Amino acid sequence: MMESVILDVRERDEFEAEHIEHSINTPLSHFSSVAPGILNQLKSQNVLIMCRSGARSKLAFEQLKQMGFSDKISAQVFEGGILEWRRLGKPTLIRTKRHLPILRQVQLTVGLLILSSVSLGIFVNPWFLAATAFFGAGLTFAGATGFCGMAIVLSKMPWNRTKSGAHEELLNCSL
Numbered sequence: 001m002m003e004s005v006i007l008d009v010r011e012r013d014e015f016e017a018e019h020i021e022h023s024i025n026t027p028l029s030h031f032s033s034v035a036p037g038i039l040n041q042l043k044s045q046n047v048l049i050m051c052r053s054g055a056r057s058k059l060a061f062e063q064l065k066q067m068g069f070s071d072k073i074s075a076q077v078f079e080g081g082i083l084e085w086r087r088l089g090k091p092t093l094i095r096t097k098r099h100l101p102i103l104r105q106v107q108l109t110v111g112l113l114i115l116s117s118v119s120l121g122i123f124v125n126p127w128f129l130a131a132t133a134f135f136g137a138g139l140t141f142a143g144a145t146g147f148c149g150m151a152i153v154l155s156k157m158p159w160n161r162t163k164s165g166a167h168e169e170l171l172n173c174s175l
Contacts, residue, residue, distance in 0.1 A: 004046040006078075007038070009060040013102045013160070014052065018094045020085065028056045029146050031063050039069050047075040054081045105154045110135050 006023035008015050015025040026034050028051070039047070049057040049064075057077040064075055078085065086092060100108070114135050121129035142148035154160060 004048040005042050006048045006050050007035070007060070008050045008082075009056050010051050010082075011101065011103060013099075013155075016095060017099075017101070018082065018092050020050065020082070021091065021093055023050065026060075028060055031060050032067065035060070035064065036067060036069075039064070039067075039073055043073055045073070047073055048078050049075060050078045050081055050085070052081045053083055054079050057081060099159050102151050102155055102160065105160075106148060106150050109150060109154065110139060 006020055007026050008019055008023045009026055009028040009031060011027045011029065012025060015023075015027075019025070024038060026038060049060050051057040051060070054077060061075065061077050064070060069075070080087070082092065099105075114132050117128050117131035117135070121127070121132065138148075138150065142151075
């Protein structure tokens with residue numbers, strides 16, 4: 001049986017925190033621009049599309065079909081994602097230094113800012129409610145375009161950066 005190549009469609013920070021050895025990170029947010037170059041090199045191999053739980057893998061598989069690769073390569077979604085992979089006792093590489101994924105940091109930050117601006121708008125001055133509209137517009141723009149300025153800012157924060165030249169230990173973990 002031919003070995004499968006694993007395309008991991010989780011975002012880069014999720015992939016760096018934990019991934020399957022030798023898997024290829026092709027984030028769903030950039031899948032349509034990155035995947036064709038990779039897929040053209042994998043025509044003779046089985047491709048397994050992986051994410052955290054399986055939902056993003058299905059979206060990537062749909063994009064793969066829209067790009068016309070479903071006839072050219074043998075691809076399938078790994079149902080249950082990396083959570084199922086671990087549940088089956090298969091090994092992953094885990095970065096020992098962990099932080100929340102950028103997407104969750106954005107959600108927490110925007111959520112707290114919206115709660116704060118609503119509270120200030122109710123108890124201090126109604127003009128603070130304008131900040132709520134600003135954050136809502138930012139989320140709408142990020143969802144429509146795939147560009148999230150807050151994610152870029154948060155990725156530059158000290159807790160999200162790795163020191164250049166520093167080696168972060170990866171553990172080979174099978175649960």
